[in-house]
Amino acid sequence: MNDMRAVERDVDTNDLKITARGVDVFYGDTHAIKDVDVDIVDNTVTAFIGPSGCGKSTFLRCLNRMNDTIDVARVEGSIMLDGEDIYDPKVDPVQLRAKVGMVFQKPNPFPKSIYDNVAYGPRIHGLAKDKAALDEIVEKSLRRAALWDEAKDRLDQPGTGLSGGQQQRLCIARAVATNPEVLLMDEPCSALDPIATAQIEELIDELRSRYSVVIVTHSMQQAARVSQKTAFFHLGELVEFGETGHIFTNPSDPRTESYITGRIG
């Protein structure tokens, strides 16, 4: 494994948030992830890059047990969040997903008001003792997602009535409303125009002051712009993992170099 040390430029802390060791994922007979080790550092944006079908989304979904929802998927190996095994049978996946939130490719607000989209998680997890406390969480979450100014006068209107970029920020607000430790983002800008993409990228940079962010992206420019650490996957293997500047300017593995120079992918 290349450079697993978390002592890189632009990384504010060396605190490990997630430690994955020897992770394999199978979909029936398909071996989608092969013996992957990764350390995800706190307050850092980690980008997963690689050609289509290399396993980026599969590995991302391991980090909050979203693969549990796929019947044929089987995950082996160890994934620890703050030193606790997230695959321990005692762990409730619903609680885990409040701590490890997820934002998907296509903005997917619930068919509810903007307020209720953000209040949903805090309500089911009992995070607010009364309406005033819930109002406060909703406002704080919308502010953290850089949506408050645009949404504050229409909180009772449907989330689905927002623009695509606003909907994606609403989904980010919904994810941060449960006080997560980690935010997983699976190609969060792929359905957005360049302006909305730039807003989300700026937001990702702000979010890393509070959360550990892991983003799957097809855009190497985006990975270079938003991340401090980059993991390059190829055919289910983690080929190279290290400081983003290093991966893009001086990759150690010829497969990484071929991908970033456009020869594979």
Ligand SMILES: Nc1ncnc2c1ncn2[C@@H]1O[C@H](COP(=O)(O)OP(=O)(O)OP(=O)(O)O)[C@@H](O)[C@H]1O
């Ligand atoms: N639900 C599923 N059932 C069966 N096989 C799956 C499933 N999801 C993914 N796979 C297979 O697992 C492998 C990895 O897929 P995955 O979607 O993780 O790759 P990816 O790198 O995220 O691809 P892309 O960039 O195209 O989204 C592929 O061979 C894919 O066909």
